[in-house]
Amino acid sequence: MTSEKDTYKTIEIAKGDVLFKEKGSKFFSFVIPVFSEDEVKLRLEEIKKKHHSARHWCYAYQLGIDTIRYRVNDDGEPGNTAGQPIYGQILSKDITNVLVVVVRYFGGTKLGVGGLISAYKTSAKMVLDEAKIVEKTIDVHFELIFEYEHMNKVMRIVKENNLQISHQKMELNCEFVIPIRKKNSEKIKKLFTDLRCLKISEIN
Structure with missing residues (x-):
């Protein structure tokens, strides 16, 4: 490989x-x-x-x-x-x-x-x-949209994987933009997807 x-x-x-x-x-x-x-x-x-x-x-x-x-x-x-x-x-x-x-x-x-x-x-x-x-690392940027009640679940993944939040907006929903090193992106995407309480999409 x-x-x-x-x-x-x-x-x-x-x-x-x-x-x-x-x-x-x-x-x-x-x-x-x-x-x-x-x-x-x-x-x-x-x-x-x-x-x-x-x-x-x-x-x-x-x-x-x-x-x-x-x-x-x-x-x-x-x-x-x-x-x-x-x-x-x-x-x-x-x-x-x-x-x-x-x-x-x-x-x-x-x-x-x-x-x-x-x-x-x-x-x-x-x-x-x-x-x-x-x-510099080549990063993939993911946008996460989720309801405030799921914040703890999301933040646990952020902290356990030492992720950075490059942008956040807290209104009716929470919106995070998280840059992830390319080689780790699929693994991290799966962690967030498995939560089933948020919408995740890749942005340029």
């Missing part, structure tokens, strides 16, 4: 403006946690405003846990000399939900294809080496 992967690595907080110089050109690198393409666009615009006089804003990003989405962009540099080397560093760190941007100010001397690949790879590596990489 293979154990299903239920953790992933990402970065905790953004890092930026890490400087690398090569033959007069300056490369400023950034790494930012992102969760959607819209957020990628927003962060890119912020960096372009900050470094509005730069020549190139090259980047790569990776999103998702079960289904991975990624994109690389050379932004005017020769094909595969910028975005792909940046993305290679994301892969080497085995992280997701990240955007890495390398901003280039041209220094007057052409670096050639090999020089560009090396410069963008080095810049991406430098900022990723400075970022704090954290491991």
Whole structure:
């Protein structure tokens, strides 16, 4: 029986403006946690405003846990000399939900294809080496709806299994949202279902 992967690595907080110089050109690198393409666009615009006089804003990003989405962009540099080397560093760190941007100010001397690949790879590596990489669990979120009289039964399962309640609402009924680590989710779901006094559903 293979154990299903239920953790992933990402970065905790953004890092930026890490400087690398090569033959007069300056490369400023950034790494930012992102969760959607819209957020990628927003962060890119912020960096372009900050470094509005730069020549190139090259980047790569990776999103998702079960289904991975990624994109690389050379932004005017020769094909595969910028975005792909940046993305290679994301892969080497085995992280997701990240955007890495390398901003280039041209220094007057052409670096050639090999020089560009090396410069963008080095810049991406430098900022990723400075970022704090954290491991997170993949959680399934369950919504529980039950009447107040059954609170003790529900709370017994919560306490015995060291579960966290991320959201709760107490009105006519009680509503709990409980994140459960993916590998434990079926077992915990069965415990709650067996109570037969509540409605349980998985939510995104």
